[in-house]
Amino acid sequence: MAKTLFEKIWDSHVVTTLPDGTSLIYIDRHLIHEVTSAQAFEGLRLSGRKVRRPNLTFATMDHNVPTDDRMNIKDPISKAQVDALSKNCRDFGVTLYDLNSERQGVVHIIGPELGLTVPGTTIVCGDSHTSTHGAFGTFALGIGTSEVEHVLATQTLPQTKPKTFRVEFTGKLAPTVTAKDMILKLIGLIGTAGGTGYVLEYCGEAVRALTMEARMTMCNMSIEAGARAGLIAPDQTTFDYIANGGAGRPFAPKGKAFEEAVVRWKALATDPGAKFDRELTIDASKIAPQVTWGTSPGMVIDVDAPVPDPSNVPGYTRLDAEKALEYMGLKPGVPLTEVKIDTIFIGSCTNGRIEDLRVAASYLKGRKVAKGLRTLIVPGSQAVLRQAEAEGLDKIFKEAGCDWRQSGCSMCLAMNPDQLSVGERCASTSNRNFEGRQGKGGRTHLVSPAMAAAAAIEGRFVDIRKWK
Amino acid sequence: MKPINQHTGILAPLKRSNVDTDQIIPKQFLKSIARTGFGPSLFFDWRYLADGRTPDPAFELNRPEFKGASVLVTGNNFGCGSSREHAVWAVEQDGYRVIIAPWVDQGGARIPGFADIFKNNCSKNGVLTIELSGSDVEKIFAAVAAKPGVQASVDLAAQKLTVHSSPEISFRFDISPAVKDRLIGGLDDIGTTLKHEASVTAFESKHNTQIA
Numbered sequence: 294m295a296k297t298l299f300e301k302i303w304d305s306h307v308v309t310t311l312p313d314g315t316s317l318i319y320i321d322r323h324l325i326h327e328v329t330s331a332q333a334f335e336g337l338r339l340s341g342r343k344v345r346r347p348n349l350t351f352a353t354m355d356h357n358v359p360t361d362d363r364m365n366i367k368d369p370i371s372k373a374q375v376d377a378l379s380k381n382c383r384d385f386g387v388t389l390y391d392l393n394s395e396r397q398g399v400v401h402i403i404g405p406e407l408g409l410t411v412p413g414t415t416i417v418c419g420d421s422h423t424s425t426h427g428a429f430g431t432f433a434l435g436i437g438t439s440e441v442e443h444v445l446a447t448q449t450l451p452q453t454k455p456k457t458f459r460v461e462f463t464g465k466l467a468p469t470v471t472a473k474d475m476i477l478k479l480i481g482l483i484g485t486a487g488g489t490g491y492v493l494e495y496c497g498e499a500v501r502a503l504t505m506e507a508r509m510t511m512c513n514m515s516i517e518a519g520a521r522a523g524l525i526a527p528d529q530t531t532f533d534y535i536a537n538g539g540a541g542r543p544f545a546p547k548g549k550a551f552e553e554a555v556v557r558w559k560a561l562a563t564d565p566g567a568k569f570d571r572e573l574t575i576d577a578s579k580i581a582p583q584v585t586w587g588t589s590p591g592m593v594i595d596v597d598a599p600v601p602d603p604s605n606v607p608g609y610t611r612l613d614a615e616k617a618l619e620y621m622g623l624k625p626g627v628p629l630t631e632v633k634i635d636t637i638f639i640g641s642c643t644n645g646r647i648e649d650l651r652v653a654a655s656y657l658k659g660r661k662v663a664k665g666l667r668t669l670i671v672p673g674s675q676a677v678l679r680q681a682e683a684e685g686l687d688k689i690f691k692e693a694g695c696d697w698r699q700s701g702c703s704m705c706l707a708m709n710p711d712q713l714s715v716g717e718r719c720a721s722t723s724n725r726n727f728e729g730r731q732g733k734g735g736r737t738h739l740v741s742p743a744m745a746a747a748a749a750i751e752g753r754f755v756d757i758r759k760w761k
Numbered sequence: 762m763k764p765i766n767q768h769t770g771i772l773a774p775l776k777r778s779n780v781d782t783d784q785i786i787p788k789q790f791l792k793s794i795a796r797t798g799f800g801p802s803l804f805f806d807w808r809y810l811a812d813g814r815t816p817d818p819a820f821e822l823n824r825p826e827f828k829g830a831s832v833l834v835t836g837n838n839f840g841c842g843s844s845r846e847h848a849v850w851a852v853e854q855d856g857y858r859v860i861i862a863p864w865v866d867q868g869g870a871r872i873p874g875f876a877d878i879f880k881n882n883c884s885k886n887g888v889l890t891i892e893l894s895g896s897d898v899e900k901i902f903a904a905v906a907a908k909p910g911v912q913a914s915v916d917l918a919a920q921k922l923t924v925h926s927s928p929e930i931s932f933r934f935d936i937s938p939a940v941k942d943r944l945i946g947g948l949d950d951i952g953t954t955l956k957h958e959a960s961v962t963a964f965e966s967k968h969n970t971q972i973a
Binding site for chain 2: 356409589
């Protein structure tokens with residue numbers, strides 16, 4: 294019978310199907326960070342359990358990490374959480390890429406870098422943006438702390454089989470339009486719960502044309518559509534990314550093992566005629582640069598569109614839209630290109646990879662950021678930082694007046710010192726524009742790195758399709 | 762985990778859609794490495810004035826009629842956003858055992874009332890999530906508006922919710938058999954899975970994890 298990519302991965306990971314209809318799924322990689330793991334390790338201690346497969350479990354510290362003076366965590370509660378991870382990894386024999394490691398970074402950035410993320414596997418992490426890894430044709434999902442403990446103890450996870458949702462992007466993207474705009478467009482169309490209960494498979498000409506890093510951006514925000522996971526079938530782009538990392542990807546297969554793996558990986562693609570539970574086609578050539586105007590990622594419009602009337606926002610009640618406009622300090626009918634910005638954040642597991650920084654640098658080269666604007670540029674990992682500095686991107690950023698930082702989650706969620714203040718308006722390449730996400734009272738507009746860089750120069754949003 | 766089968770408590774209304782986990786518990790409270798103490802931080806940014814201590818009288822759940830409430834009725838897509846189980850710990854530790862949210866229809870596809878990871882986390886912490894149609898949830902909101910402080914009862918075994926308005930209104934709800942068993946039994950998932958140890962070991966012996 295014809296199977297989807299998802300069904301192939303699922304079927305090869307079912308350990309057993311339980312009497313209640315759920316399945317016990319085997320987990321190939323368990324990624325860990327400091328925020329959602331402490332209580333899970335404590336649970337193991339209390340019940341006298343061990344980590345079943347420490348060799349499949351990998352940890353880093355990212356959420357609490359300061360991006361300036363990174364070795365000096367001033368907040369004692371943050372410090373205690375980071376220290377707890379170090380101790381837990383030591384006690385339970387888990388590999389940790391800590392602040393002294395040259396491989397430290399945002400957990401979803403370092404997984405692919407290390408070659409931990411390969412097609413046809415299952416990956417979990419106590420973090421909703423685990424969906425990022427789906428870019429490799431990997432069933433990757435975010436889990437809660439109880440489930441983290443479950444995977445530590447058993448290397449399995451009880452799961453109800455999700456439904457499948459095929460999203461095809463036909464045609465070619467316009468120049469300057471990116472994977473970030475594609476995923477924001479999709480979320481605008483189906484809403485932040487439109488994917489709930491589904492695994493999304495992205496396909497079509499515009500998806501095939503994306504680089505691995507762009508595919509990661511796309512899969513990263515699958516959770517913002519409510520989906521359990523996002524998937525893209527592996528192809529030559531995927532194989533090249535894994536192979537070209539060389540020694541930089543110590544956990545990826547090499548030589549003969551790699552050749553054999555490619556044969557298996559090629560067989561993962563959805564079979565012709567396989568059935569999906571839901572399907573949607575989007576013409577990629579018509580997608581404009583996207584900007585969110587509200588407090589939910591589905592509150593998104595084309596950059597050249599005015600802020601909407603709250604009574605006419607698809608998928609949101611008038612009350613919800615009014616609350617969002619009030620919080621954001623915006624009036625209906627105002628073009629977004631007239632909205633003044635205070636801060637720019639370029640980074641995060643969504644857009645903190647080297648290609649994102651190259652794009653931002655291409656806009657900022659030889660220019661200056663607008664007067665009074667704060668511009669944080671935060672590489673997603675130490676590897677991204679080194680690569681950017683080797684290419685001289687850091688100099689371009691500094692000469693433009695940007696603040697070049699160390700690797701971490703930074704202002705994406707403001708668990709560290711990088712935060713917005715009340716009323717501060719930010720063009721951010723991150724993934725969530727929830728109230729208070731980047732700091733209490735902060736106002737977040739989600740955009741691509743290109744849009745953020747152009748906004749840094751002008752101090753307001755610009756339609757980069759027409760911009761000089 | 763605390764089992765739940767029969768439960769009666771005050772209904773509290775939070776008439777907002779897409780309540781995300783950053784609103785349920787803001788990030789500054791995720792730094793704790795304990796499993797307790799999250800209750801007072803529930804809905805922190807909405808619940809307190811700027812001083813972070815004084816209850817905001819404008820926030821609906823701060824009305825005296827809802828003091829001690831244990832059944833929350835809210836809008837679609839409750840718990841969207843991050844995987845933080847702290848959100849469920851905050852809900853449970855602030856006294857809520859049941860959350861009711863509406864599913865909505867989107868061009869023939871049913872959009873669930875709760876975000877996936879949040880709902881899953883609830884099932885690991887003895888919090889029952891009930892999904893009803895939008896019109897049924899509207900009836901509950903109306904009952905609370907007519908009589909703030911009205912109580913509701915849940916009979917999980919019978920999959921029945923009753924709002925003790927006058928007249929009483931009752932709803933049958935669907936729930937996955939796995940979640941129902943776990944909540945009624947207060948079962949520990951890990952203990953259940955470890956009974957399948959032999960299957961896991963057999964699976965591992967032939968499975969390629971593709972790690973170099």
